[in-house]
Amino acid sequence: MANADFEGRVYPANAPYSVGREKIREFATAVGATHPAHHDLVAARGLGYLDLVAPPTFAVIVAQRAESQYISDPAADIDFSRVVHADERFTHHRPIVAGDELTTVLHVDRIVSRGAISMVTTRCEIYAVPESVEVPSPEAESPGEHVATVTSTLAIRGEDA
């Protein structure tokens, strides 16, 4: 059973993830995203972007790093070998582009256990921080420009499920 005490927890902004051109190309290739704006700088700039544009689900890389702060905490009682992904949602406040430095504030929104199954919903609020800032100040009202919101629900089967 996932530990219900974690519901409502908010983790401070984490160390920024640097979005690289080759990572965008690699991820786009892995999901078969052939649009030139993922691969070719001239094409991306032709659409008005500063640099290569990330595919719509690229933010999962950033989100899963943030989520691991919670998932891999032994006190959270989440057995990763018994986890299945239930749903996922990306809301893009602006497209992610190469050169972005992205920090994430992780929220554990909901933990519900019924019978032997726990459903855990997390929300990652992703912000672009200026490159000069290595670790966002926890006192700042917002860590930077709001770029994306990633919501994810995991289902965890208990030992007897």
Added chain:
Amino acid sequence: MSRPDIAALAVGDVIGTRTVTFDRADLVRYAGASGDFNSIHWNDKVAEGAGLPGVIAHGMLTMGSVVGLVSEWAGDPGAVVDYQTRFTKPVEVPNPGTASIEVTATIGVIDADAGTVRVDLAVTVDGAKVLGRTQVLVRL
């Protein structure tokens, strides 16, 4: 690349269909690209131990692959402002061989004032739905 004209669209229009295939190498490539190394996506023994018939595709690989149809139709991948799905059935990937995923994209909602359309994706393997409630909000 040209952008679709929102005034020329109607709810129910099919904007495209596509077949997406995965083999084991595709799963390994996605594991590396995404950083998701959960071994149920590349190790049959671990997958079977977890109660699965064998290695399954990352749900996020399926989600990430089926939306390309919409990005290309929109003419700008940055036009996808919201994208959501539910993972309803795992996609088994044989060894050797490929899993074949059928995708149909249909206009679900048109909001001319906001300049957005919602594209609904039907995603099936052998006629069985593998993703549910798959909705892509596109700004045109």
